[in-house]
Amino acid sequence: MRKVSHATGRNDLLAAQVNNRRANDRAIIENPLAYFTDAELELDVQNFAETILPSVEYEKILRAAKVAKDIRLYDEVARSPDPNMGLDLPVLLSPREKKHLKRERDVVFSERGMRRVIITVSLAALLQGFVQSSFNGASFYRHHWGLPGEDHDVTWRLGGANASPWFAAALVGCPLSLPINYWFGRRGGLIIAAALIFASSVAAIFAESWVALCCIRIVNGLGMGIKAVSTPILASETAVGFWRGTAILAWQLWVAFGIMLGFAFNLIFTTASDENLTIRFIQGAPLVPSLMLFVMALWFCPESPRYHLQKGPNYSPEKAYKVLRQLRNTELQALRDMYTVYKSIEQESMGSLSQDPNANLSPGFWWALWDMCLAFKQLFQQRRLYNALISAGTVNLAQQLSGVNVFAFYSTELVSSVSGDSDGGHVKPMAYSLGFGAINFLFALPAVRSIDTLGRRRWLLMTLPFMALFMLGGALSYSIQDDATRTGIIALFLYLFAVAYSPGLGPIPFTLASESFPLSHREAGAASAISVNLFFAGLLSVLYPSIRDDNRGLGDAGSLALFAGLNVLAFVLVFFLVEETKGRSLEDLDLVFAVSKRRFMSFQISEYLPWFIKRYIFLKDVKAPELYHDMIWGPTKRDSEASAPHLRQASLHNTSPPQPYYEPQQHGQGPLELSPTYSRGGNDYRQYGY
Structure with missing residues (x-):
């Protein structure tokens, strides 16, 4: 040689x-x-x-x-x-x-040091669910903010108030996570987000008009956007690679639990004799979990070791190793991860599109901001990056196409219109909403562990057809004449929809957004994919009252039928555009997403689909093809x-x-x-x- x-x-x-x-x-x-x-x-x-x-x-x-x-x-x-x-x-x-x-x-969560990370991620998710339940419950009391009746202007104002936090999160909060994560880390992002949501929740207690409520919710949205990007990244960068999906799953699991708990408190608050007191309780409920998150992130949660290996003001391999010693059970595991991650980052740095000799040093405030803008631009220039963006963006879009946030945002109004209790019937809609939240939480549990063994892609392809079917069943059930029977059957189909949604399209969008991008572009990529999710959540929030308007829109039945069709579209998009990421380290995913999307799609059509038909339709024992x-x-x-x-x-x-x-x-x-x-x-x- x-x-x-x-x-x-x-x-x-x-x-x-x-x-x-x-x-x-x-x-x-x-x-x-x-x-x-x-x-x-x-x-x-x-x-x-x-x-x-x-x-x-x-x-x-x-x-x-x-x-x-x-x-x-x-x-x-x-x-x-x-x-x-x-x-x-x-x-x-x-x-x-x-x-x-x-x-x-x-063993899932065998690393003792991960427990504090999981608790922090769970609190951040619980807060997200509380906020959504707060918005949902407050919509039932629209007259308190000068929005009485169901006329066209009132409908648009209500939609605007409900959409403002999601648009703020998508357009400002998510991009803002880049400089915050760069200078303060993932923990810093959570601390700032918790402070913003705490302040907006206190202010919402005293809101008297829909304009004031809209402005307060914009502040809330900034916190939600920063948190939505920082939290899954923290989970993905600290977890053992094999169980990374389960670690990030804590986000969706506890979002669902937060929605359920928020609806439970909403139901309790409706029993208050003073309606003004009920509204203030519903609006201020998120301040408690936001304070808990602030304390946990500030004093107890470890920072991401990969953050300390990222070139910038807090670059420190010694700190990264110290964190890994806290996260892993043995010195051998910590040093193994430290060395392999560093070697992968070294390769990633050599392959960076940036030709600036200062790229690894990031000197100065303005240079850092320019570098962040460049990171967004590069997402569309390199195959490995835009493939990841297509995959993560597709799944985040699919979550909104499914129509799940119709129930998260407007379940109280939807149930009221179905049951005919729109005038003063507070308890029944709140109870149905609580049931939806409980199902969303309980049926996310099967995805624990299986998201890393069965896989992200397979969960999506198994559940999306059922989601479309159950949504269509709910739409057709509106033709039932008897009020009590109609309400029960529609609720049943929507609950079944939640059963199918919870282990699949529930946890996977944020999982893919946080794990699909290399360290150099992780915040930019995750922010872009999650912005898609939050922007379309805002769009759904502002448009749905008009879509379901019986006079100018499709009505309740037509809107559910529309989302049934969109679930079919989501299935097609996932089949052709979304790669499997289970069982791979974050660094291995560089190689997964470097394979051209054209080759991936060709493989699905020419090899995977014929195998699937032979195996599951003709029941032939044939070996699965591998890309x-x-x-x-x-x-x-x-x-x-x-x-x-x-x-x-x-x-x-x-x-x-x-x-x-x-x-x-x-x-x-x-x-x-x-x-x-x-x-x-x-x-x-x-x-x-x-």
Whole structure:
């Protein structure tokens, strides 16, 4: 093998992987350490220990780096009941390390340090649900703000008051999360958001006109936009990669719980003898969870370690490692994640579109703002970025196309019109709304764990057809003549709709928005995708009163039928445009989204759809096709089981990397060697097909 300098070889390796991250035409998912020989890994770790993390001994970092490089083998050792397995590996795992490596993949929230993050995320979500319930309950008392009756002007003013926080969140709050996250971090974003919502909730107690209410809700919307971006990013960047979806799921789960709890309090408040007191209680209810979130984020929640690895005013690998030590159960896990994340960010930085030599330093206020504007622009210039934006934006749009926020915003009015209790019948509409919130919460629970095992895409494709069917059933039920029967049947279909929505389209939009983008563009990408969600929520809020207007619009039945059709459209969009992200690290997703959308769509039509028809319609036992293939060094699991143990162990001590194999995403189905001549001879990295 021709000898090359470490620096030259290292730069070639990085250049090869950077090219693959930007245009992954072969759909290969690779470990960022895959091409290092043992000698190169040792030299790179030595440089890392001296320049990046000098507080930790070189030997400890090298030990973690070796585990990260061959993580598949060490996972097998950790999961094996044989105590002698792995004794010949370069790194000998302690019993405690084996235990926690196994629990990391088998047990949801096995990392004790994640509990404070999950509590913080849950409080942020609970606050979101409380705010939505507050808006919903307040709409029932429109006359308090000078909006009596059902005439055209009143309808538009009510819609404007209800839409103002969502438009403020989408157009100002979400973009504002970029500078706030840049200077103050994800925790800082939550603290500022909690303060804004607290202040607006106090002010809403004293609002006497719809104009004042609209202005107060704009302030509330700024807080919701900042929080909606910062919270899922915090969850995604701190979670173990395998259970990232479940960690972010805490957002939707507790939004649903907040809606349910908010409706419960609304129902209690309606029993007050003084209507003015009822309205003030409903309007001020969000101030309690906002204060709890402020305290939790300020004093107890850890910051994202990836934030401290992002170039900027708070860049500090030492702080990042300190946070990882709090989040992970063992030093080995913390150092493993620290090293692999840093290497992925290093590759990401080399592939940045920005040519400014100060890009990694971000000096000055105005330069930082310009860099943030550039980040939004770059979302539409690089395949890896705009593919992620299409995927995350599609799912966030689909959530609003489903019509779920018709019930979140207007369920009290909708039930009142169905049951004929619009004049003073407060309790029944509030009770139906409470039932909707309870179902939304309870049926989000099945997505815990399964969002990371079954997958995001599969949940969506399974539930969207049922959502369309149940929405259509609700629309057709308006033809029933008997009031009591009509109300019950429509409520049943809407509850069934909530059952289908809760584990699928409920949690997945914010999950994809927070995980799909690289660190350099994570806030810009998440803000853009979530802005789509919140903007269309505002649009729905302002338009729905007119859509359901019996005189000028479609009426209640027609509006539900419209959303039934939009659910079908959402299904088509998801099928063709949304990739699966389960089981991948945040850094692996660079390679998933670098595959062209055209190739992804072609795969769905030419391979996945024919397989689905054969498997589930004709019931043939055929192997599922795979678009992505993992690159690994050495034997696959199937090879290991078929070969003698001493041969497998011997391969681990070969300093020259063996022929790389490509294995389907679902490990254990057998290796797929794409190129027999694909070797590392002579360090000619061009032959890797990049």
